[in-house]
Structures are given as C-alpha cells and as structure tokens.
Amino acid sequence: MKNISIKLTSDTLSLQECYAFVEDPACGGIDVFVGTVRNHTAKKTVHQLDFSAYGPMALKEMEKIASQALETYEVYKIAIHHAEGILKIGDIPVIIAVSAAHRAAAFDACKFAIDRLKETVPIWKKEYFEDGEVWVNAHP
Amino acid sequence: MQIQVLLFGIVADLVGEDRVSLTIEKNSSVKKLKKMLCDQFEQLKNYHTYAVAVNEHYAQDDFVLKDRDVVAIIPPVSGG
Numbered sequence: 001m002k003n004i005s006i007k008l009t010s011d012t013l014s015l016q017e018c019y020a021f022v023e024d025p026a027c028g029g030i031d032v033f034v035g036t037v038r039n040h041t042a043k044k045t046v047h048q049l050d051f052s053a054y055g056p057m058a059l060k061e062m063e064k065i066a067s068q069a070l071e072t073y074e075v076y077k078i079a080i081h082h083a084e085g086i087l088k089i090g091d092i093p094v095i096i097a098v099s100a101a102h103r104a105a106a107f108d109a110c111k112f113a114i115d116r117l118k119e120t121v122p123i124w125k126k127e128y129f130e131d132g133e134v135w136v137n138a139h140p
Numbered sequence: 141m142q143i144q145v146l147l148f149g150i151v152a153d154l155v156g157e158d159r160v161s162l163t164i165e166k167n168s169s170v171k172k173l174k175k176m177l178c179d180q181f182e183q184l185k186n187y188h189t190y191a192v193a194v195n196e197h198y199a200q201d202d203f204v205l206k207d208r209d210v211v212a213i214i215p216p217v218s219g220g
Contacts, residue, residue: 082219093219135218138149138216
C-alpha cells in the first residue's frame, strides 16, 4: 500500500528514510518514535541485544498494525521499520513515523503502533550481560 | 499427516533446534500438537507460555491443522 512503509532489515535503520516517506504537503505534523538500545535492565549492565524474527509473519503483523492505524486514526502515512541482528548500546531497533493533519492523531497512532508491535509482532530480543544472556519477557 | 514446526526464541534454545517435523493424525487441533510437542520434548514440560501461528497467522487451540501446515511456536514477543 502506498501509504504504508514496512521494513525488517539487518541494515542500520534510517530516520531520514522514515521521515521522507511520511512527509506530505497535506500534513500538519509528523510524529516519530525511535527505540534505542538501553545500557541497563533493572540494575544490570547490558552490553548488546540480539534481535531475531519470524520474518514473513513479522512483516504481515507490522503491515496489519499499519493498516489498523490508518483506519482508526486520521493519519496520512505510516512507516514501521524494525532491525534484526546484534545491536549495541544506542543503536536503533525500531522507528515508527506517522504524518497527520493534526498532532493529536499523529501522537495517538504512533503510540498505538509501538504498543501493538510490542504485543503481536514475532520478534524477540536477547539481552547480553557481563555474566550471561537472557531472552527478554520469556518468563512473564 | 506431516507438520513443520518452527521454533523461536527461548523455545528454540530449550529444544536445541529451530525446526522439527512431526507426524500427527489427520484433523488434529493446535491443542493436540502442543501436547505432542510437550510429550516429545522433555524441556517443554514446564514451558507453556507461548502462542501458536499456523501458516503465518496466529491460531487458537481449537484450530484444526491440515497436512503440510507450517506451525510456529511463538514465545512472548519482545520486539521494539
């Protein structure tokens, strides 16, 4: 769909690419969420994260979220890009960009998209500490 | 009938494989497949907090499988 950009890649995500995709003369605002790799979990120091995905299904689920966002909120375009593989502290695992005529819809759609992504998209991260590694959320 | 089962995240680590092939009787449900996995892999005895997808769509326990379906075992996701 031309109003939706979905990507799952082992390349570095591009903020500029997401921004350029959603930019539209009819929009009055662009909301961008950038997820970054944090250096700690609880009180433990994190060295890196390893993201793995069930690729074909992850793309479908991301597409579903984007379509729902466009149906539910008054927004023009949405980009949902996610990274795979090893990411270091400060690297970007996810970018969501949304454009809308008015800011409220852009904020709402962006929050909806990242919240849903964390619930339904089959992507997993493993945290690497000095003394071991653990799958995040594996034992809720 | 033959079912491909894809394993991810902690489940792949527990089993030590990222895919297994199972022979299961015709018209089996997702629930039955879960039980079969549990019986076949001791490591999954105490691990039940996963969702299941059939041919890349989430499926409930009562979903009936067909020959050559691809089932994915999806432990709690943690993207983003």
